[in-house]
Amino acid sequence: RKEVEQDPGPFNVPEGATVAFNCTYSNSASQSFFWYRQDCRKEPKLLMSVYSSGNEDGRFTAQLNRASQYISLLIRDSKLSDSATYLCVVNTGGYQKVTFGTGTKLQVIP
Amino acid sequence: NAGVTQTPKFQVLKTGQSMTLQCAQDMNHEYMSWYRQDPGMGLRLIHYSVGAGITDQGEVPNGYNVSRSTTEDFPLRLLSAAPSQTSVYFCASSRLGTESLSSYNSPLHFGNGTRLTVT
Numbered sequence: 001r002k003e004v005e006q007d008p009g010p011f012n013v014p015e016g017a018t019v020a021f022n023c024t025y026s027n028s029a030s031q032s033f034f035w036y037r038q039d040c041r042k043e044p045k046l047l048m049s050v051y052s053s054g055n056e057d058g059r060f061t062a063q064l065n066r067a068s069q070y071i072s073l074l075i076r077d078s079k080l081s082d083s084a085t086y087l088c089v090v091n092t093g094g095y096q097k098v099t100f101g102t103g104t105k106l107q108v109i110p
Numbered sequence: 111n112a113g114v115t116q117t118p119k120f121q122v123l124k125t126g127q128s129m130t131l132q133c134a135q136d137m138n139h140e141y142m143s144w145y146r147q148d149p150g151m152g153l154r155l156i157h158y159s160v161g162a163g164i165t166d167q168g169e170v171p172n173g174y175n176v177s178r179s180t181t182e183d184f185p186l187r188l189l190s191a192a193p194s195q196t197s198v199y200f201c202a203s204s205r206l207g208t209e210s211l212s213s214y215n216s217p218l219h220f221g222n223g224t225r226l227t228v229t
Contacts, residue, residue, distance in 0.1 A: 004152070034217060043200055043220035044153070087152075089218075098218075100145075100153040 001026050004090050006101040014109055017078050021104045023088030024070045033064055033071045034089040038103065044087055047073075078108045112136050116201050116221030123191040123228045131186040131224050133201030139219070141204045142184035143168070144176065146197040147223075153200065159184055160206060191228045199224045 005024045013019045025033075033050035048055065050062040050071050061074040071090075075082055088101035117132045135142065143158035155168030159178040173195060175187040184203075188195060200223050205216040 008150075041223075043223050044218075045220070046217035049217070098155065102150060102152040 003099045004088055004101040006088050006104045009105040010107050012107045012109055013078050015078055018076045019078055020072055020074045021086055022070050022072050023101050025090045027092045030090045030092045032091045035062055035073050036087040036089055038085045038087055080108050083108045114201055114203055114219050114221040116224055120225050127191050129188050131199055133184045133221055134182050135203040139203035140206045143202050144186045145200045148197050193228045196228045197226060
């Protein structure tokens with residue numbers, strides 16, 4: 001089993017829709033979690049950190065489920081500009097223990 | 111602020127050639143790292159550094175060398191390029207977390223990437 005797994009998609013959703021992605025991780029000792037966004041042929045950029053209590057930033061909501069070992073990202077009222085690949089990042093402790101998922105591709109269509 | 115600056119953006123090498131990918135950051139970050147990104151593989155850590163004079167290996171270090179003589183610069187050297195090193199390379203930096211790299215207030219900041227092709 002991969003350390004961090006994501007559905008590669010693509011998720012094709014109409015503008016205004018709500019879409020959710022999950023990311024599962026295998027190491028129960030994982031300490032911190034992030035969602036990054038990567039546009040085509042660009043560098044990854046931090047979208048949001050994922051806190052144990054869940055957190056929200058505008059249209060984006062991130063949740064952590066330690067019991068089932070997954071994190072989720074919910075995007076409400078999707079915009080065309082949300083089209084990108086969303087990378088799940090898990091840190092299991094230690095500077096080298098940052099593992100990136102392969103990403104979930106989102107395409108928002110008019 | 112420039113953030114993390116990588117050069118070159120594109121490079122084509124012949125098998126056996128050597129080259130250095132440059133990375134500089136102006137955020138006074140202690141932590142710097144190099145990743146490669148290949149289709150279907152996610153980003154994989156090559157080497158990292160937690161301060162000047164300190165480097166260590168990541169997941170895929172073979173064929174690459176690094177050094178950290180200053181806080182700002184972290185070059186990646188390909189010793190003898192191979193087609194398997196064809197990839198997109200990203201440099202990233204961060205403040206150090208308290209116990210681990212990615213404390214909540216210290217995300218990774220990435221450079222624009224270098225697209226390397228080895229023929």
